[in-house]
Amino acid sequence: MINKLSCRGVFEVALTLLDKLFLLFGTFVTLKLLSIYASKEDFGLYSLGISLFVIISMFPFTAIDAAVTRYFSIYQEQGKWPRALVAISWLFVALILIYAFLSLIIYFSPVAMPGVLEKAYLSIMLFSLVEILRISLLNIENSKRHRAINTASNGLIYISRCWVIYYLGDHGALTISLVFEYFSLLSLMNVFILVFIQRRDFSGFRFFSWKCDKKIWAEILHFSTPMIIWGPFIWAQNMINRWLLGVFYNEEVVAEFVAVNAIATLIPTATFGVLWALMTPILYKMENQKKGATQSLNRFIQPLFAFLLLSGFLLSYFFSERILLLAFGEQYVVGAWLLPILYIPAALIQWAAYGSTELFAVLQTKKLLMPNIVPGVFSLVLGYILIISFPPLIAAAINAVFTGLLYYCLMMFVVRSHRKVLE
Numbered sequence: 001m002i003n004k005l006s007c008r009g010v011f012e013v014a015l016t017l018l019d020k021l022f023l024l025f026g027t028f029v030t031l032k033l034l035s036i037y038a039s040k041e042d043f044g045l046y047s048l049g050i051s052l053f054v055i056i057s058m059f060p061f062t063a064i065d066a067a068v069t070r071y072f073s074i075y076q077e078q079g080k081w082p083r084a085l086v087a088i089s090w091l092f093v094a095l096i097l098i099y100a101f102l103s104l105i106i107y108f109s110p111v112a113m114p115g116v117l118e119k120a121y122l123s124i125m126l127f128s129l130v131e132i133l134r135i136s137l138l139n140i141e142n143s144k145r146h147r148a149i150n151t152a153s154n155g156l157i158y159i160s161r162c163w164v165i166y167y168l169g170d171h172g173a174l175t176i177s178l179v180f181e182y183f184s185l186l187s188l189m190n191v192f193i194l195v196f197i198q199r200r201d202f203s204g205f206r207f208f209s210w211k212c213d214k215k216i217w218a219e220i221l222h223f224s225t226p227m228i229i230w231g232p233f234i235w236a237q238n239m240i241n242r243w244l245l246g247v248f249y250n251e252e253v254v255a256e257f258v259a260v261n262a263i264a265t266l267i268p269t270a271t272f273g274v275l276w277a278l279m280t281p282i283l284y285k286m287e288n289q290k291k292g293a294t295q296s297l298n299r300f301i302q303p304l305f306a307f308l309l310l311s312g313f314l315l316s317y318f319f320s321e322r323i324l325l326l327a328f329g330e331q332y333v334v335g336a337w338l339l340p341i342l343y344i345p346a347a348l349i350q351w352a353a354y355g356s357t358e359l360f361a362v363l364q365t366k367k368l369l370m371p372n373i374v375p376g377v378f379s380l381v382l383g384y385i386l387i388i389s390f391p392p393l394i395a396a397a398i399n400a401v402f403t404g405l406l407y408y409c410l411m412m413f414v415v416r417s418h419r420k421v422l423e
Contacts, residue, residue, distance in 0.1 A: 011147075012145065012147050012278065013278060015147035015148055015150075015151045016147055016150075016151075016274055016277050016278040017274055018151050018155075019147065019150045019151040019154050019155075019277065020270055020273045020274045020277065021270075022151065022154040022155040022158050022159075023154050023158065023273065024266060024269060024270045024273070025158075026154070026157070026158025026159070026161065026162065027158070027262070028262065028263075028266065028327070029158070029162050030158070030161055030162055030165060031043075031258075031259065031262055031328070032327060032328060033162060033165040033166055033169065034046055034165060035255075035259065035328040035329055035331075035332060036169065036329070037165065037166075037168070037169025037170075037174050038169070038174055038176070040251065040252035040255040040256075040331070041250070041251040041252060041255075042174075042175070042176050042251075043251070043254075043255040043258070043259075044242075044246065044250070044251025044252060044253075044254035044255040044258070045117065045120060045176045045251055046176050046179065047242055047254055047255065047258040048117060048242065048243070048246060048251070048254065049117075049120055049124040049127075049176065049180060051235075051239040051242060051243065052117075052124055052125075052128065053124065053127065053128040053131065054235060054238070054239060055231070055232065055235040055239070056099065056125075056128045056129075056132065057128065057131075057132050057135070058231035058232070058234060058235050059228060059231040059232055059235075060095065060224065060227075060228040060231065061092070061095070061132045061135075061136060062227070062231065063224035063225075063226075063227030063228045063231060064088070064091065064092070064136075064220060064221075064224050065135070065136055065139040066223075066224060066227055066360065067219075067220045067221075067223040067224040067227075068088060068136075068139060068140065068143065068220070069139060069142070069143050069280055069281065069284070070223060070280075070284055070360060070361070070363070071084070071219060071220065071223070072140070072143035072144070072281070072284075073143075073281070073284050073285040073288055074288060077288065080216075081201075082201060083213075083216065084216050085140070085201050085202065086213065087213035087216040087217055087220075088216070088220065089202070090213065091217060091220070092133070092136060096129050096132070096133070099125075099128075099129055100125075100129060103121075103122070103125040106121075107121055107122060119176075119177055120175075120176045120177040120180060123176075123177045123178075123179075123180035123181045123184070124180050126180070126181070126184045127180040127181075127183050127184040127187065130184050130187040130188050130191065131183070131184075131187045133187075133191050134153070134157075134187045134190050134191050134194065137191065137194040137195065137198065138150050138153055138154075138194065140198065140201075141194070141197075141198075142277055142281065143281050144281075145281050145282075149194070149197060150277075153190055153193075153194065156190065157186060157187065157190055160186045161182075161183055161186060164179065164182045164183070164186070165179060168182075223363060223365060224365075225365075226365040226366050226368060226369050227365060227368075229369065229373070230368070230369055230372035230373050230376070232376070233372055233373045233374075233375070233376025233377060234372055234376060235376070236376040236377075236379050236380050237349075237375045237376045237379045237403055237407065240379050240380055240383050240399075241257060241261075241379075241383060241396040241399055241400060242254050242257060242258055242261075242396075244383050244384065244387045244395075244396070245257055245387070245392050245396060248387050248388070248392070249392050253392050253393070255332070256332060256334055256335045256393065257335065257338075257392075257393060257396050259324070259327070259328045259332040259335060260324060260332070260335035260336065260338045260339055260342060261338075261342055261346075261400075263316070263323055263324065263327055263339060264316065264338070264339055264340075264341075264342035264343045264346050265342075265343075265346040266312075267308070267309070267311075267312030267315075267316075267343075267347075268309060268312065268343070268346045268347045268349070268350040268351075269346070269350060271305060271308045271309065271312075271350065272305075272350035272351075272353060272354055275301065275305065275354055276354065276357070279297075279301070279357070280357060280360070283297060283357060283361055284360075284361055287361040287362065291362070293361075294357055294358045294361040294362075295358050295419060298354075298355065298357065298358060301354075302351070302354070302355065305351055305354060306351065309347040309350070309351060312343065312347065313340060313343050313344065313347065316339045316340045316343045317339075317340040317343075320336045320337065320339035320340055321333055321336040323336075323339065324336040324339065335393055338393060338397050341397050341400075341401060342397060342400055342401075344401060344404065345400050345401050345403065345404020345405065345407075345408075346404065348404050348405065348407070348408035349404050349407050349408065351408070352371075352407060352408045352411035352412055352415075353411070355411060355412060355415040356368055356411060356414075356415065358415060358418060358419070359414070359415065359418055362418075364418070367414055367418065368411075368414065370410060370414065371407060371410035371411040371413070371414050372407075372411075374406065374410060375403050375404075375406045375407040375410065378402070378403055378406055379399055379403040382398075382399050382402060382403070383395070383396075383399040386398055386399050387399075
């Protein structure tokens with residue numbers, strides 16, 4: 001029995017690592033291909049489009065996904081999961097229809113959006129809504145610890161996306177609008193496959209029960225509301241620099257910043273992604289059985305996290321120029337000096353964010369409002385002051401460092417305060 005459990009644990013770790021490698025290196029190769037086949041302006045437009053997708057997914061879909069992850073083990077133990085899935089599905093359908101309607105209103109409204117964004121706006125919105133569905137379906141499979149499905153889905157998606165960019169670029173037909181249209185089609189095909197895989201769970205989708213669904217919606221929304229509130233502020237913390245650069249300068253400067261930032265965040269995001277995807281379903285189930293289990297296990301996990309992050313910093317410090325040259329070519333080496341600087345806040349943010357699992361596990365998301373909102377507001381104010389006072393890349397770097405340090409300090413303060421209460 002022990003050997004069986006050990007084999008499953010090793011298998012899950014391997015699949016989760018492979019899944020995150022597909023996700024992170026797929027994202028990296030996508031940017032690499034765009035740096036080859038697209039102009040700096042189109043590279044910058046793609047980055048702005050992805051940041052638009054990020055804010056839509058964070059407000060509120062990512063928050064609801066986090067609630068689903070936490071409540072899955074609870075609903076499963078109570079025998080309520082099939083009913084809960086129906087309620088969650090109808091909630092997503094309603095939200096996506098609202099977003100689609102608002103997108104059309106914005107597009108046809110007399111208020112002008114940035115010209116460079118307008119030409120790809122509808123394609124970006126279509127991609128965002130379809131990709132949100134795909135990610136949410138994968139989140140359910142990860143909650144079930146079906147790691148192979150996540151790995152296969154992300155592997156197929158990112159290999160296909162890279163091929164699309166290569167094909168369009170090689171035939172001289174690459175436009176960002178067309179890229180997002182093909183990405184949407186690939187994600188939609190993936191959604192159909194995932195729904196087919198989960199068809200038994202979705203068999204009750206057509207049955208709507210206001211009384212049962214209302215109770216589940218209340219639980220899900222109670223847990224996720226703090227995350228919905230702080231979602232735009234997290235987006236501001238992570239994305240405001242590229243938008244300020246786009247507003248006050250141009251898409252070429254955005255491209256230079258995004259290229260170096262993508263490398264700077266690679267190892268911290270990979271480490272966090274693996275730990276979060278692998279551990280949260282396990283930790284939440286353990287927490288249901290024994291209070292304080294998440295905190296106890298995190299005391300062993302976080303030193304390993306710190307070691308991996310430190311190793312990444314040393315690589316970025318000693319090989320920054322070579323890494324940028326290999327990754328994106330000579331035209332992006334101008335920002336190589338930023339790599340170790342941007343790595344520091346990226347690492348601190350992910351380290352602190354993983355510590356917040358202790359509060360997610362005990363359903364205390366409200367305590368995380370302050371450390372998630374304050375840095376976002378700070379980044380907006382400081383970013384604006386810096387961007388009109390310093391050269392663009394220097395301004396973005398200073399804003400990223402101070403915002404990251406603030407986030408780390410506030411989050412660790414809240415986590416340690418929670419630990420003291422338990423003790």
